């Protein structure tokens with residue numbers, strides 16, 4: 001750790017002070033031989049589990065063939081095959097094309113480039129509590145100030161931020177469903193008072209907030225956004241970097257929520273541990289930039305394509321047979337239900353559990369000092385994460401106030417491992433001294 005501190009900038013923060021030597025399934029082994037249960041999955045990248053055997057084999061096979069030629073120089077079939085599979089699987093019954101890149105932020109940047117090239121408009125609307133990455137445009141689309149934006153200003157211009165459907169902390173102090181998803185329809189007011197609709201190239205939205213605290217809006221919110229975008233000629237971009245590849249109980253969260261984005265951004269669990277991201281969208285939009293306007297040296301690297309193809313095969317096998325009989329998407333639903341059941345029992349005991357929310361296996365609890373004021377329990381949340389680590393569980397916090405505990409365990413986690421992880425969270429919550437409810441006492 002001392003070597004790390006003296007050789008790596010402090011800006012690249014780490015949550016868990018261990019050095020990993022091996023990983024498999026939902027278990028990490030550190031350099032001292034300690035085993036840790038992984039509820040973080042490298043921030044939502046390991047839905048198929050660490051070193052999934054089929055993926056390791058696919059990467060090994062590719063290693064024997066070629067590592068890099070650059071798709072701009074000499075194309076290879078893996079890139080095209082992955083594009084074909086993503087085009088076929090992304091929601092929307094219209095012709096699609098896919099561009100491959102390296103990271104979530106890079107795919108977000110390219111989504112905005114495509115939307116601008118297609119519409120000839122410049123503005124982008126994004127949401128409060130959104131996270132879209134750390135590169136300059138992605139950072140500008142990101143909401144949280146510290147540590148993501150402060151000191152790196154100015155951000156990119158023509159970015160406008162509006163409230164998300166964060167019902168637990170509604171900006172308009174309204175209640176769902178009586179509110180009629182006012183936050184979405186308020187965009188019409190934004191077009192009058194902030195930026196003209198005909199200047200807006202794109203609206204970018206996460207179907208469930210990732211870093212923003214696993215806020216999971218009602219489906220009507222997305223129906224309204226889609227409606228407004230279609231009416232106003234605005235490109236709807238779904239950022240599914242964290243929600244994608246089975247996390248929410250279907251391959252993409254937008255399927256679950258019943259909307260069809262024009263452009264779909266994926267990364268993280270697409271690569272099952274290798275760096276790859278994708279931008280999949282309406283063919284006429286994707287073809288708007290001229291030849292050479294999109295791409296990059298490593299985008300769609302052959303090893304990463306092989307890994308991504310095997311991830312897709314695990315979710316949607318071409319021969320219709322589930323790998324090892326495990327349906328990962330329905331497994332996500334089961335894990336989510338188990339989490340909610342345990343979290344409800346915690347809420348009975350500790351009123352500090354202000355909100356339980358999520359979609360599929362993308363579940364979280366928001367912790368507050370007490371339920372009436374909803375003052376964020378930021379410090380206690382950090383102590384719980386630390387206590388989990390000390391008990392052998394890797395867990396991440398999230399949220400603009402740092403008071404949300406989220407689960408991103410591999411979907412291949414066993415029932416016993418999952419229950420053990422939940423018991424560790426329970427004992428960690430018990431260790432921080434939250435007031436217990438008189439009913440349960």
Ligand SMILES: Cc1ncc(COP(=O)(O)O)c(C=O)c1O
Pocket residue numbers: 043102103104105106108131132133134206210211239240241242243267268
């Ligand atoms: C929703 C979302 N978009 C974009 C990103 C950025 O992805 P990357 O870190 O691969 O650039 C993230 C990363 O956490 C994310 O959660």
